[in-house]
Amino acid sequence: MTILVTGANGQLGNEIRIVCKGSKDRYIFTDVVEVDGQETTILDITNFAAIQKIVSDNDVKVIVNCAAWTNVDAAETAGEIVETLNATAPENLAKAMKEVNGLLVHVSTDYVFGGDPYNTPCKENQKGTPTGVYGLTKLHGEQNIQNTGVDYLIFRTAWLYSEFGKNFVKTMLNLTSTKPQLKVVFDQTGTPTYAFDLAKTLFDIIENRKFEGKTGIYHYSNEGVCSWYDFTKMIAEYAGNDNCEILPCHSDEFLSPVKRPAYSVLDKTKVKETFGIRIPYWTDSLKICVKNIKGIK
Numbered sequence: 001m002t003i004l005v006t007g008a009n010g011q012l013g014n015e016i017r018i019v020c021k022g023s024k025d026r027y028i029f030t031d032v033v034e035v036d037g038q039e040t041t042i043l044d045i046t047n048f049a050a051i052q053k054i055v056s057d058n059d060v061k062v063i064v065n066c067a068a069w070t071n072v073d074a075a076e077t078a079g080e081i082v083e084t085l086n087a088t089a090p091e092n093l094a095k096a097m098k099e100v101n102g103l104l105v106h107v108s109t110d111y112v113f114g115g116d117p118y119n120t121p122c123k124e125n126q127k128g129t130p131t132g133v134y135g136l137t138k139l140h141g142e143q144n145i146q147n148t149g150v151d152y153l154i155f156r157t158a159w160l161y162s163e164f165g166k167n168f169v170k171t172m173l174n175l176t177s178t179k180p181q182l183k184v185v186f187d188q189t190g191t192p193t194y195a196f197d198l199a200k201t202l203f204d205i206i207e208n209r210k211f212e213g214k215t216g217i218y219h220y221s222n223e224g225v226c227s228w229y230d231f232t233k234m235i236a237e238y239a240g241n242d243n244c245e246i247l248p249c250h251s252d253e254f255l256s257p258v259k260r261p262a263y264s265v266l267d268k269t270k271v272k273e274t275f276g277i278r279i280p281y282w283t284d285s286l287k288i289c290v291k292n293i294k295g296i297k
């Protein structure tokens with residue numbers, strides 16, 4: 001079977017490159033640009049005809065969509081491109097898979113929630129109440145996919161980090177090693193997700209054909225719960241950055257173009273029961289990633 005990965009130069013895409021080595025399937029890695037040292041086929045997912053061509057030329061039966069507009073703050077002012085990339089492009093991919101009776105594996109976000117006040121973990125069927133353009137366009141993407149009638153798996157994930165690209169872990173590794181003091185918000189609660197763990201789960205589902213008859217939305221983050229403050233404390237601890245005083249603060253101390261969810265913990269019961277997976281605790285995965293980034297053995 002041939003599997004096409006979009007956005008393969010991003011955080012999740014790069015982790016999929018790692019976990020699928022040795023697969024019995026053929027993987028094609030695509031992105032809008034090539035990056036040195038990476039085998040990448042150019043594919044712009046806003047171009048429907050280009051998607052149809054690569055699917056037909058290679059007999060693609062599964063698309064894993066890791067491409068998206070992921071800059072939450074910039075989404076507020078970036079205009080049409082955010083909806084095009086997060087909502088219309090996933091619809092393109094879904095239509096292309098529908099035409100060949102294939103499967104679309106798509107990644108969405110906890111930021112589809114946040115507008116309503118709640119303090120229990122979000123289940124898959126909870127109403128989407130996004131607070132900003134990013135969350136709204138990602139919600140539209142989910143709805144567009146569902147409306148095509150394609151077989152799909154949508155994985156909503158949260159607070160994604162990895163060794164690749166820009167992310168919160170890398171930013172905090174830098175700040176806690178260079179600043180004597182740092183304020184981090186403690187009034188937003190969620191769960192970090194090591195992109196490697198999510199990639200392994202997606203790979204397991206595809207490699208072992210666990211997706212048959214499992215169309216639906218699933219929640220996936222690491223296990224446990226923390227605030228951005230707790231997250232930062234553990235990043236600094238695992239990196240041995242002892243000289244930075246990390247202080248908790250409220251969200252309103254930072255000017256932000258978009259209000260982020262105060263509580264966006266994802267309930268992962270469905271993904272665990274459906275696919276028989278175990279999910280690592282967030283600090284265990286964070287420790288591994290920090291070591292990898294710092295090159296500590």
Ligand SMILES: NC(=O)c1ccc[n+]([C@@H]2O[C@H](COP(=O)([O-])OP(=O)(O)OC[C@H]3O[C@@H](n4cnc5c(N)ncnc54)[C@H](OP(=O)(O)O)[C@@H]3O)[C@@H](O)[C@H]2O)c1
Pocket residue numbers: 006007008009010011012013030031032033043044045046065066067068069070085107108109110138156157158159160161165
């Ligand atoms: N990051 C998070 O904290 C987070 C949290 C929850 C959910 N998610 C979701 O998880 C998924 C993966 O996120 P990520 O952090 O791995 O994303 P990422 O690192 O930003 O990677 C996205 C990739 O998509 C590429 N891309 C942009 N426009 C494209 C186009 N028109 N056609 C094809 N590729 C295009 C980007 O290329 P350029 O860099 O050249 O633009 C980039 O390589 C996304 O669906 C995201 O919404 C992320």
